[in-house]
Amino acid sequence: MPSEHYLQIGETLKWLLTVAWLLPLGGFLIEVFGASWSGRKSRAAAYLAVACIAAGFVCSFIALLTWIDAEDLSLADLWQNPRAVAAEHAAHAEGPHAVADAHGHGDAHGAGHDARGAEDAHGAAVHTHVETDHAAPGHGNQPLTHTYTGTFYTLAHFDWLHICLDYYIDGLTVLMFTMVTFIATCIHIFAIGYMSDELTEDYEDHFVHLPGGKHFHRPGRFYRFFSFLSLFCFAMLGLVLAGNIFQVFIFWELVGVCSYLLIGFYVERKTASTAANKAFIMNRVGDFGFLIGLMIFWTWFGTFQFANTSPENVGQEGLFQMVRTHDGQLDTEGVGLNRIAYMQSSLLGERLHADDGSERAIPYWLLVVAGLGIFGGCIGKSAQFPLQTWLPDAMEGPTPVSALVHSATMVAAGVYLTGRFYPMFTPEVLLVIAYIGCITAFIGATIALVVTDIKKVLAYSTISQLGYMMLALGVGGWLAGLFHLVTHAFFKSLMFLCSGSVIHGCHHEQDMQKMGGLAKKMPITCWTMWIGVVAISGLAIPGIILPYIGAVALSGYHSKDAIVATALTFASKNPTHSLLFFIPLITAGITAFYMHRMWFMTFFGKPRDHHVHDHAHESPWVMTGPLVALAILAAICAWGGEVGPLAKLTLTSEPTHLAEGVSASGHMGLTFPGHHDIHENHGKAGIMALLAAFIGTLVAYVFYCKQSVDPALVKDRFAAIHRFLVDKWQFDEVYDVMFVRPV
Numbered sequence: 145m146p147s148e149h150y151l152q153i154g155e156t157l158k159w160l161l162t163v164a165w166l167l168p169l170g171g172f173l174i175e176v177f178g179a180s181w182s183g184r185k186s187r188a189a190a191y192l193a194v195a196c197i198a199a200g201f202v203c204s205f206i207a208l209l210t211w212i213d214a215e216d217l218s219l220a221d222l223w224q225n226p227r228a229v230a231a232e233h234a235a236h237a238e239g240p241h242a243v244a245d246a247h248g249h250g251d252a253h254g255a256g257h258d259a260r261g262a263e264d265a266h267g268a269a270v271h272t273h274v275e276t277d278h279a280a281p282g283h284g285n286q287p288l289t290h291t292y293t294g295t296f297y298t299l300a301h302f303d304w305l306h307i308c309l310d311y312y313i314d315g316l317t318v319l320m321f322t323m324v325t326f327i328a329t330c331i332h333i334f335a336i337g338y339m340s341d342e343l344t345e346d347y348e349d350h351f352v353h354l355p356g357g358k359h360f361h362r363p364g365r366f367y368r369f370f371s372f373l374s375l376f377c378f379a380m381l382g383l384v385l386a387g388n389i390f391q392v393f394i395f396w397e398l399v400g401v402c403s404y405l406l407i408g409f410y411v412e413r414k415t416a417s418t419a420a421n422k423a424f425i426m427n428r429v430g431d432f433g434f435l436i437g438l439m440i441f442w443t444w445f446g447t448f449q450f451a452n453t454s455p456e457n458v459g460q461e462g463l464f465q466m467v468r469t470h471d472g473q474l475d476t477e478g479v480g481l482n483r484i485a486y487m488q489s490s491l492l493g494e495r496l497h498a499d500d501g502s503e504r505a506i507p508y509w510l511l512v513v514a515g516l517g518i519f520g521g522c523i524g525k526s527a528q529f530p531l532q533t534w535l536p537d538a539m540e541g542p543t544p545v546s547a548l549v550h551s552a553t554m555v556a557a558g559v560y561l562t563g564r565f566y567p568m569f570t571p572e573v574l575l576v577i578a579y580i581g582c583i584t585a586f587i588g589a590t591i592a593l594v595v596t597d598i599k600k601v602l603a604y605s606t607i608s609q610l611g612y613m614m615l616a617l618g619v620g621g622w623l624a625g626l627f628h629l630v631t632h633a634f635f636k637s638l639m640f641l642c643s644g645s646v647i648h649g650c651h652h653e654q655d656m657q658k659m660g661g662l663a664k665k666m667p668i669t670c671w672t673m674w675i676g677v678v679a680i681s682g683l684a685i686p687g688i689i690l691p692y693i694g695a696v697a698l699s700g701y702h703s704k705d706a707i708v709a710t711a712l713t714f715a716s717k718n719p720t721h722s723l724l725f726f727i728p729l730i731t732a733g734i735t736a737f738y739m740h741r742m743w744f745m746t747f748f749g750k751p752r753d754h755h756v757h758d759h760a761h762e763s764p765w766v767m768t769g770p771l772v773a774l775a776i777l778a779a780i781c782a783w784g785g786e787v788g789p790l791a792k793l794t795l796t797s798e799p800t801h802l803a804e805g806v807s808a809s810g811h812m813g814l815t816f817p818g819h820h821d822i823h824e825n826h827g828k829a830g831i832m833a834l835l836a837a838f839i840g841t842l843v844a845y846v847f848y849c850k851q852s853v854d855p856a857l858v859k860d861r862f863a864a865i866h867r868f869l870v871d872k873w874q875f876d877e878v879y880d881v882m883f884v885r886p887v
Contacts, residue, residue, distance in 0.1 A: 153214045154292035157313050160207040161321055162296070164200035165385055168378040171196035175371035185343050187336065189367035193374045194332045200381070201325035204318070211318045215290065217792040290314070291797075293387055293451045293462075310387025312450050316626065316797040319790075320384045320560065323630055326777070327552040327637045328377045330770035334641050335373070335544035337766040338648055342366040350652075352412045360412050369409060369542065376402040380553040384560065388448040389441065389463070389518075392561065393434060396521065400427050403554050407541040419537035426534040430524020437517030441568075444506040445487070450564075461489060464567045466496065467511075472799065474570065476508055481572075483508035508570070515573035518565055519580075526558025526610045529584040533875050536603040543644030546599060550606040551637035556629060559613045563626045566617070566799055571814045575721075578618025578714075582727050585611030587873060589734040593741075594869045597654050598643045601742045605680065606636060608735065612707050612728060619724060620816035621710030622798045627791055628703035631782050635679040635700055638774035642673035645763040645771065646746060650756050656745040658753035665760040668768045670747045672775040677743045679778050681736035682837045699782035701834075704732065706786055706822075709829035713817035716825070732833050736840030744848035786826070 175189045296309040341347065342364040352360035379402055383395035400423075408420030441463060442448060451462035466487045469475045475486040475495065487496040487504040496504040522528070527535035535555065539546055549555060562569075562577065569577070588608030595601045609632050616625035647654055649666050663670040675698065682704040684697030708728060715725035751757035762768065782790050846852050859866045871877065 150214070150290055150292075153210065154290075154294075154313070156210055157207050157292055157318065158294065158311060160203045160210070161311075161313060161317070161381075161385055164203035164207070164321055164325060165378065165381040167196040167200045167203075168193075168374040168381070172371050172374040172378060175367055175374065184345055184364045184366065187343065187366070189370045190332070190336045190339075193370040194329065194336070196374060197325060197332050197377055198329045200377075201322070201329050204321040204325045208318050208322045211315060212793065215315070215796060217789070217796065291451065293449075295387070307390075308388065308449075310391060310449060311385050312387035313385070314797045315793050316563070317384055319630065319793055321381060323633055324377070324380055324384070324552045324556075327633055327774070328373075328548060330774055331544050331547050331637065331641065332370070332373060334547075334644065334767050334770040335369070335542070337764050338544055338644055339366055339369055339542060342369065349410065349412060351410070351415075362412070365409070369406075372402060372405045372409070373544070373548070376406065376548065376553055380557065383557055387450055389438060389450070389565070390448040392564075393431075393438060393521075396434070396525070396557065396561075397431070399525075399554055399557055400424060400431075403427075403538070403549060406545040406549075407538045409541050409545065413540065415537075416540040419534075419540040423534040423538050426531050427524040430521045430531055433517040433520020433523075435517070437514045437520070440510055440514035440517065444510065461496075465489075468567055472567075478508070481509040481512065485511055511568075512570050512572050515569045516576060518568070519562065519573060519577055522558035522562050522614075523580065524558070525561075526555045526614070527584075527607050528558070528580050528611065528614060529587060530875070532584060532588065532607050533872070533879070535607055536600050536872075539597070539599040539603055543599065543640060543647060546603070547637045547640035547644065550602065550640055551633040555606060555610055556633060559610060559617070559625065559629050562614065562617050563622060563629075566622055571816070574618045574620070574816075575814060576618070578615050578721075578724055581611045581614025581616070581618055582724050583611070584608070585615060585731050586727050587611075589731045589738065591869055591872050592738040593734065594866060596656050596745075598646060598656050598659075598742060598746060599640070599654055601656075601738065602636070602639055602643060605735070605739065608731065609636070609680070612704065612731075615724065615728060616707040616710055619710055619714035621707060621714075621822070623786075623791065623795050623819075624703065624706035624710045624822075626794050627706055627782070627786075628700075630790060630794070631679070631699035631703040631778075634774060634781055635676040635698075635778035638771065638778050639673055639676040639680070641767070641771055641774065642669050642676065645669040645767055648763050648767065649760050651759055653753075653756050656742065658756050659746045659751075660749045660753075661747070661751040661757055662760055663747040665757070666747070666762045668762060668771060672768075672771040673747075674743060675775045675778055677739045681739050681841060682732060682833055683736065683841065684834060697785075698779045700778075702782040702785040702788070702791075705826065705830045705833055706791075708732065708833040709822050709826045710817065712829040712832075713822045713825045717815040717817060717821070729832055729836055733836035733840035736837040737844045740841050740844035741848050744844060748849050749851065786823075 171193050174192060292311075292313040294311055296311060299307040299309065301307075343366050344364040347362050347364045349360045349362065354360055376399070379395050379398035383392055383399060386392045386395060404420050404424045407423055408417050410416040411420075438448070445463055445466055447461075447463060447466075449462040450464050452465060466489075467474070467485070469488055470493055475488060476483040477486070478484055484505040485508050487506065488494075489496045498504050524531045535550075538549060541549075585608045588604045588606075588611060592601050592604035592608065595604060609628070613625045613628050613632070616622075616628065646659070646662065646666065646669060649669070650659065650662075653659070679698040679700035682697075682701045684701040708725075711725040711728050715722045782788060785791065847855050847858075868874070
């Protein structure tokens with residue numbers, strides 16, 4: 145296609161996503177500054193917020209369809225044979241040849257710049273991703289997919305420092321926008337019913353006790369809740385659309401502020417205010433590393449932009465273009481961490497030179513430190529070890545907030561940024577990411593074994609699943625990690641809203657020890673939650689049983705299978721790091737156990753508290769409707785698995801060099817697997833993960849549904865371990881002694 149056509153597509157995507165991004169902000173401003181037009185008993189604020197985010201979803205979905213129509217997703221069959229597909233595409237693709245560049249999410253992505261019109265009236269540049277044959281670098285470079293970058297507005301010029309509002313649009317951007325806005329729309333609608341008790345001039349908070357035994361009374365905050373929710377969505381969408389890392393940091397902090405406001409929504413409750421403070425402070429700890437990374441990148445590269453927004457200015461390129469060579473590799477010289485990494489001019493196909501003619505370079509160890517700094521921010525935001533303790537306490541906020549924080553915003557931001565900034569991470573940084581993810585996945589899963597608060601079970605589950613995503617990214621499974629990010633968002637938001645429905649139907653009871661036998665009372669909630677439980681457990685009917693149909697599975701099976709297969713392949717190529725496969729495999733069985741434990745304890749068996757059971761009821765349609773919608777997406781969003789539409793759409797934004805893997809990277813000699821290697825291990829890894837999930841499910845059934853074994857006997861037998869897990873590995877106690885008390 146001619147470049148003018150892609151420029152038009154870029155403009156269309158730009159304005160569709162911009163409208164989707166700004167609509168929640170408009171709703172927030174109206175709700176805050178126009179609150180006087182609606183009383184505390186009015187649902188007008190909720191309807192406005194729903195209308196804004198729903199309209200944003202429509203714009204995002206249209207952008208998604210536009211992207212799919214413009215790009216050839218069949219090229220994502222790199223899963224099967226990356227070299228053959230690249231060669232076939234090089235032989236048949238139309239359009240001008242491109243000068244290779246390494247921006248995008250990829251180490252080997254390229255940029256197609258047409259001299260006739262590379263920048264339109266709004267400063268938008270079209271950067272075309274190129275699939276490179278690594279056996280013969282520099283040959284056969286043809287477009288795979290396109291990335292659209294540009295500047296909304298230049299805030300200030302200081303000599304060579306430009307402070308701009310940039311945008312960066314590719315398949316991942318469009319996919320994230322669609323996912324975030326759809327889930328947020330469902331949560332907004334659910335919240336209309338869940339937060340209805342705030343529609344009053346005199347709200348009685350039964351969790352705040354005053355002297356004399358009375359409860360605290362205050363005016364309802366219905367409109368305030370929805371205004372904060374709108375601002376939260378605006379911040380997350382702005383983070384996804386951002387075209388430079390400093391802009392990401394600004395929205396990163398705004399996401400943190402919004403989470404503080406929403407977690408501490410019931411500010412009069414000491415537990416809520418403490419949880420909000422804890423979340424805010426622990427995220428700032430991670431953000432200190434983020435700032436260090438920003439300073440290093442600015443000092444040495446002189447830019448924050450992901451990719452060059454003005455192809456005519458070949459002297460100033462984006463970070464992704466400067467750090468990688470034409471074929472996506474680091475251009476280093478020296479040994480170990482004492483090496484230097486040369487900066488690249490991918491538009492010119494050579495090293496960058498300073499004004500004095502010397503070649504520009506950065507010490508390799510500084511590149512490692514900068515990458516670890518950026519990942520430090522991701523550790524805090526995505527509740528990774530050792531900063532994971534704030535997330536369970538964040539359950540003090542209203543359940544719709546928990547659903548949004550744990551699925552489409554906040555914690556998703558850390559995984560998203562790790563994937564987006566992937567070209568800047570060295571192999572040493574990736575190995576750290578892998579081990580942090582592995583440890584986090586195991587810690588979160590083990591604590592969830594003993595938790596009895598229905599929301600906190602899901603909170604620790606989120607910590608564990610985020611660990612899976614980070615593990616995948618660390619072992620070279622960019623697709624697997626972000627694939628699981630999307631599928632997890634659907635089934636985790638579903639389960640959180642189901643837990644909210646249970647809490648609402650049981651009159652704010654959250655202790656599963658007081659539940660049981662609720663399936664007949666709340667059938668829609670019960671069976672929609674079951675879909676989420678099966679999805680996160682990774683259960684399926686394997687293809688060997690149905691050879692002509694293939695595996696019958698929900699979304700979580702496909703994405704978790706991809707992670708386990710990637711971990712197995714990485715471990716087979718790097719036997720020293722075999723724990724990166726075995727621990728996630730064990731964790732898969734633990735996950736199936738604690739999720740079914742939660743479901744059985746809540747909905748089956750005899751009622752353990754007759755007062756709770758007798759007064760339990762199904763939630764109204766405004767709450768069950770979103771459950772059904774999310775259940776459908778949780779079931780089918782990953783249809784086709786690694787060769788399905790969702791995986792292909794995600795794959796179009798992947799670092800292209802990962803298709804064939806990277807051998808002996810870094811001074812540690814790590815080998816990262818390619819798609820073909822991973823695909824060969826899919827069957828073996830899938831069977832092992834499925835077996836672990838079935839064992840976990842069977843044990844949960846025996847203990848909590850069939851009740852053939854009394855869990856109390858096991859608890860007494862392993863009392864020390866049980867106490868250790870109940871104390872959450874004693875992280876809070878250690879932090880209290882080391883940091884809180886001294887301060």
